[in-house]
Amino acid sequence: xxxxxxxxxxxxxxxxxxxxxxxxxxxxxxxxxxxxxxxxxxxxxxxxxxxxxxxxxxxxxxxxxxxxxxxxxxxxxxxxxxxxxxxxxxxxxxxxxxxxxxxxxxxxxxxxxxxxxxxxxxxxxxxxxxxxxxxxxxxxxxxxxxxxxxxxxxxxxxxxxxxxxxxxxxxxxxxxxxxxxxxxxxxxxxxxxxxxxxxxxxxxxxxxxxxxxxxxxxxxxxxxxxxxxxxxxxxxxxxxxxxxxxxxxxxxxxxxxxxxxxxxxxxxxxxxxxxxxxxxxxxxxxxxxxxxxxxxxxxxxxxxxxxxxxxxxxxxxxxxxxxxxxxxxxxxxxxxxxxxxxxxxxxxxxxxxxxxxxxxxxxxxxxxxxxxxxxxxxx
Amino acid sequence: xxxxxxxxxxxxxxxxxxxxxxxxxxxxxxxxxxxxxxxxxxxxxxxxxxxxxxxxxxxxxxxxxxxxxxxxxxxxxxxxxxxxxxxxxxxxxxxxxxxxxxxxxxxxxxxxxxxxxxxxxxxxxxxxxxxxxxxxxxxxxxxxxxxxxxxxxxxxxxxxxxxxxxxxxxxxxxxxxxxxxxxxxxxxxxxxxxxxxxxxxxxxxxxxxxxxxxxxxxxxxxxxxxxxxxxxxxxxxxxxxxxxxxxxxxxxxxxx
Ligand SMILES: Cc1cc2nc3c(=O)[nH]c(=O)nc-3n(C[C@H](O)[C@H](O)[C@H](O)COP(=O)(O)OP(=O)(O)OC[C@H]3O[C@@H](n4cnc5c(N)ncnc54)[C@H](O)[C@@H]3O)c2cc1C
Numbered sequence: 001x002x003x004x005x006x007x008x009x010x011x012x013x014x015x016x017x018x019x020x021x022x023x024x025x026x027x028x029x030x031x032x033x034x035x036x037x038x039x040x041x042x043x044x045x046x047x048x049x050x051x052x053x054x055x056x057x058x059x060x061x062x063x064x065x066x067x068x069x070x071x072x073x074x075x076x077x078x079x080x081x082x083x084x085x086x087x088x089x090x091x092x093x094x095x096x097x098x099x100x101x102x103x104x105x106x107x108x109x110x111x112x113x114x115x116x117x118x119x120x121x122x123x124x125x126x127x128x129x130x131x132x133x134x135x136x137x138x139x140x141x142x143x144x145x146x147x148x149x150x151x152x153x154x155x156x157x158x159x160x161x162x163x164x165x166x167x168x169x170x171x172x173x174x175x176x177x178x179x180x181x182x183x184x185x186x187x188x189x190x191x192x193x194x195x196x197x198x199x200x201x202x203x204x205x206x207x208x209x210x211x212x213x214x215x216x217x218x219x220x221x222x223x224x225x226x227x228x229x230x231x232x233x234x235x236x237x238x239x240x241x242x243x244x245x246x247x248x249x250x251x252x253x254x255x256x257x258x259x260x261x262x263x264x265x266x267x268x269x270x271x272x273x274x275x276x277x278x279x280x281x282x283x284x285x286x287x288x289x290x291x292x293x294x295x296x297x298x299x300x301x302x303x304x305x306x307x308x309x310x311x312x313x314x315x316x317x318x319x320x321x322x323x324x325x326x327x328x329x330x331x332x333x334x335x336x337x338x339x340x341x342x343x344x345x346x347x348x349x350x351x352x353x354x355x356x357x358x359x360x361x362x363x364x365x366x367x368x369x370x371x372x373x374x375x376x377x378x379x
Numbered sequence: 380x381x382x383x384x385x386x387x388x389x390x391x392x393x394x395x396x397x398x399x400x401x402x403x404x405x406x407x408x409x410x411x412x413x414x415x416x417x418x419x420x421x422x423x424x425x426x427x428x429x430x431x432x433x434x435x436x437x438x439x440x441x442x443x444x445x446x447x448x449x450x451x452x453x454x455x456x457x458x459x460x461x462x463x464x465x466x467x468x469x470x471x472x473x474x475x476x477x478x479x480x481x482x483x484x485x486x487x488x489x490x491x492x493x494x495x496x497x498x499x500x501x502x503x504x505x506x507x508x509x510x511x512x513x514x515x516x517x518x519x520x521x522x523x524x525x526x527x528x529x530x531x532x533x534x535x536x537x538x539x540x541x542x543x544x545x546x547x548x549x550x551x552x553x554x555x556x557x558x559x560x561x562x563x564x565x566x567x568x569x570x571x572x573x574x575x576x577x578x579x580x581x582x583x584x585x586x587x588x589x590x591x592x593x594x595x596x597x598x599x600x601x602x603x604x605x606x607x608x609x610x611x612x613x614x615x616x617x618x619x620x621x622x623x624x625x626x627x628x629x630x631x632x633x634x635x
Contacts, residue, residue, distance in 0.1 A: 008569040011444045014406070015560035049562030062562035072562070 001296060005067075012068045016075040019048070028080040031206040032351050035198065037162055038083065038206065045087070046117020050076075053091050055099065060112040066241075066303040070248040074296070077252030081355035082206030084252060088245030089158040090114070093238040093363075094121025094167055097183070101226040101234050110165055110185065122163035123242075124154035124212055125235060132368050134169070134235060135178040139214075141170035146221055148172070148184055150192075152214040158362070161198050161208025164188045168214065169235060172228045181231035185223045192217030203354030240313045242363050243320035244302045250323035250359040251295040257327075257334035257352045258288045264338050264347070275337070284333045291330050295323035314376040321369040324359035331356040380427025381484040382418045384451070385474055385505070386411040388435050388442035389495040407442040410490035412557035414550040417520065418488055419450050419558070424522055428452040430481060434462060434473050440574065447568035448560045454574035455481065461579050464591035466598075471504035473589050476582040478509055485544035491516055491551060499549075506547035514540050518551040 002010050023041045031038050045051065053069045055061020064072075069091065077084030095114050098107060113119040130136035139152030152168050154160075165187055172182040186193055196211030226234055262285060265276035275281050298319035305312035331353040335342035342349045360366045389408045418429045431446035433439045434457045443454035457477045465473065478487060487509070489502030506513035514529055521528040526543035531551070579586060587593060613620040628634045 007441060007444050008565065010441060011448050011560075011565055011568070012562070014441075014445065015448060015562075015565065019559050044559070047561075048559055053562060057563060057566070063566045064562060068562075068565075 001293060005071075009067055009071055012064070013071050013075060016072050017078075019045075020076055020079040024076070024080045024083060028206075029345070029348065029351065031080070032082065032203075033205070033345070035200070035205040037086075037208050041083070042086070042117060042120075049115075050087055051090055051117035051120075052095065052111070052115025053087075055095060055111060055115040059099075059107060060115040062115075066244070066306040067300060070244060070299050070303040073245050073248035074252035074255070074299070077249040078256045080206065081249060081253050081352070082204045084249045085204050085207045086120070086159055088242065088249055089123060090121045092242040092245045093123035094159075094163075094165065096241055097123075097167060097225060097234050097238040098185070100237060101183075101230070103222075105222070106185070106225070114165060119164035120159050120162045122157050122159045122166045122212070123238065124152070124157050124160075124166050125169045126156050127153055128155055132365060135181070135232070137169055137171065137178075137181060139168065139170045140174050141168075141172050141182060141184050141219070142174075143172070143221065144218075147218040148221060148224070150184060150186060150214045150217045150219050152217075153211070154213070155196075155211045156199065156209055156362070157212045158207055158209050160210030160212050161195060163212075166212060167225065167234075167238075168212075169231055172224075179232050180229040181235075182228045183225040183231045183234050184219050185225055186214060186217060186219050190217055190219065201358075203351070203356070203358055205354075239363055240316050241306070243369075244299060244306070244312070244316045246359055246363050247295065247299040247302065247316070247319035247323040250320075250327035250356065251292060251299055253352050253356045253359070254288070254292040254295055254323070254327045254330040257331045257349055257356075258285070258292050260347065260349050260352070261285060261288060261334040261337045264341075268339075281337055284337060288330045288333050291326035295319070295326045298322055314373065317364075317369050317372050317376070320359075320363065321366055321373065324356075325366060327356035327359055380422065380425045380486070381430070381481075382421055382427060382486045382488065383430045383432055383478060383481055383484050384411070384414055384418045384446070384488045385432050385501070386415065386442050386446055386490070387433060387493050388439035389493050405438055405441065407445045408490060408493045408495075410492050410494060410552045411442075413552050413555045414488050414490050415446050415449050415451060416555040416557040417550050418486075420555065421486065421520065421522075427485075430455060430484075432474065432477055432481065433457070434465070434470055434477070436463075437576075440576075443574050444568060445560070447573070448565045449558060450564060452573070455577060456574065457577045457582060459578040459589075461586040461590045461592075464594060464597075465589050466594035466596040467498050467500040468504060468595060469589040469593040471501050471508055472593060473582060473584065474501065474505045475508035476584050477577060478505065480577070480582065483545075485546075487511070487545070487547040489547065489549045491549045502547065502549040509547070511545050511547050512542065513547045513549070514542065515549040516551045517548045518554040520548075520554075 049062030052061030053064050057063040073084050073088045098110050114121050125134055127137050141148040141150045168184050168186050169181055192215045194213045199209045265281050266274050268275045302312045302315040302319045334349040335353050338347055338349050341347050387408045388405045391404055391406050422429050429451045431443050431451045431454045433442055437458055440456055457473050492499045516531045517529045519530045528541055530539050613623045
């Protein structure tokens with residue numbers, strides 16, 4: 001696969017892989033089991049540029065391109081999908097919208113500490129009554145002099161337990177068209193800003209996914225991102241990039257599962273031979289490898305289009321849909337190849353299996369993706 | 380201060396049939412990483428520039444790219460079909476020629492060995508061909524005004540040398556923990572094209588000095604060594620077996 005990449009992108013992959021194998025591999029199982037956010041590694045990653053992958057160097061980032069971004073998320077997720085989630089969400093749907101829609105003042109204030117990982121970002125759209133239908137949000141933000149008074153109830157916030165800078169989707173004009181939503185940036189520590197309990201998740205357990213609630217929280221008017229009513233556009237623009245990240249994450253989980261399955265099939269003997277000699281196992285491995293490759297190629301295509309300044313929304317949605325469904329199939333086959341041991345925590349494939357499942361749900365379910373893709377085709 | 384680090388792109392997997400070096404099958408020699416780290420620390424302490432020099436096929440450029448991403452200022456790859464098949468002497472000849480072309484320099488650093496051939500000869504031979512002093516297996520470096528104090532451990536003794544420039548060192552792999560590559564460093568490394576490729580005529584060498592022709596030793600074949608496993612069954616009841624096992628493990632030095 002790497003022979004189609006440039007030298008720069010190969011160096012990106014090798015560097016990230018070496019770092020993740022040394023720093024994350026040894027703790028990946030433990031932090032999943034303990035549902036612990038590994039600050040010790042996150043701090044190092046912050047110093048190395050992982051929290052500002054595409055942020056220009058002047059603002060403290062690494063200044064890399066989208067293809068590098070996809071490779072980095074893939075490599076982190078190959079070792080620890082929970083941290084892949086943290087990094088992709090932070091970069092794509094928290095930092096990037098500030099870069100794309102923020103004023104110079106907002107960028108100068110928020111981006112540098114985010115890019116260095118000193119502050120963690122979050123994207124708060126989903127509410128108890130608004131999941132797939134984002135326009136159903138009920139959170140409000142009412143102007144009162146120099147401030148907005150924000151009341152919001154956000155659930156399933158990735159990074160929620162550790163986030164400092166949160167993009168909150170709200171209605172600034174309740175009663176008007178529901179699509180006229182807005183985004184305000186709220187900082188942890190502001191009076192009325194409350195972090196709820198962590199979700200006890202099936203997978204991605206090392207990510208502190210939580211609810212975030214704002215009770216009469218006063219946020220300065222200058223914390224509005226873009227213009228009033230621009231929220232849906234900000235959200236959808238962010239998700240175009242975010243979905244590419246989730247596609248990369250799914251490809252990384254798939255890659256890990258394939259590698260484990262190959263290793264196990266060589267070592268496990270039944271009926272007198274390593275099970276890799278049985279055709280049924282070989283066929284599964286062939287399908288897994290093909291799915292992993294296709295997932296990566298679709299992801300890289302979306303990334304390259306983005307780097308070239310071409311439309312990539314449709315390609316990003318297709319990559320996310322395909323790669324997430326592929327990750328579920330691949331991890332399922334990896335468990336199958338491991339037999340009973342695959343269902344035990346003694347082997348990492350059960351973690352991959354749990355982690356892969358949610359990629360079909362967040363940043364838009366598979367069903368919503370099919371609707372979006374079909375709509376794009378029928379325009 | 381001009382520091383040159385000689386690095387190699389090594390084969391990752393044991394060759395099954397015929398050695399093919401490609402991007403997927405090679406990596407920067409792990410024993411060269413601490414050397415690059417050492418060079419970068421010297422640069423941080425004294426200023427100057429660091430050049431990474433490698434000899435090998437075009438895919439070796441990836442080793443240089445990694446060095447550049449770590450913070451090395453520029454790279455030089457000596458690459459020519461006539462270099463294929465070079466043994467350690469021919470390799471040292473080519474490197475020495477490139478080093479002369481890169482002169483003036485103050486320090487030439489080598490790893491102690493490579494993970495894919497493990498001769499440890501290239502550093503010493505190149506230093507000899509250049510006619511500069513050499514200290515091998517250096518594990519610590521101290522700066523002094525016009526040179527360095529370095530230490531090496533040999534046969535249970537610690538040797539300390541006072542050196543003036545130019546000098547060549549081979550760096551012990553445990554002497555420095557190589558830094559993690561900063562993602563911003565990768566961007567910078569590729570923003571400005573700063574790696575040169577030199578062929579034989581750039582080095583002013585003739586084809587008979589290098590490659591197969593210039594190599595007094597030849598690798599005739601490579602095959603996987605067969606390891607003979609033997610399995611011994613311990614006799615007696617469980618207690619006797621346990622005693623025997625402890626005895627054997629103690630005798631073989633595994634426990635005790
Ligand atoms: C681990 C995790 C992390 C998350 N992180 C974030 C985050 O950081 N920020 C954030 O805002 N949200 C986040 N989410 C929320 C996530 O984006 C939503 O769960 C997702 O969008 C689906 O919404 P829902 O759960 O309300 O499901 P619903 O929308 O209630 O969907 C239920 C089912 O109905 C289907 N469905 C709904 N509408 C239609 C339709 N029109 N046609 C056909 N089928 C339909 C769905 O596909 C699904 O199968 C996260 C979720 C999880 C689990």
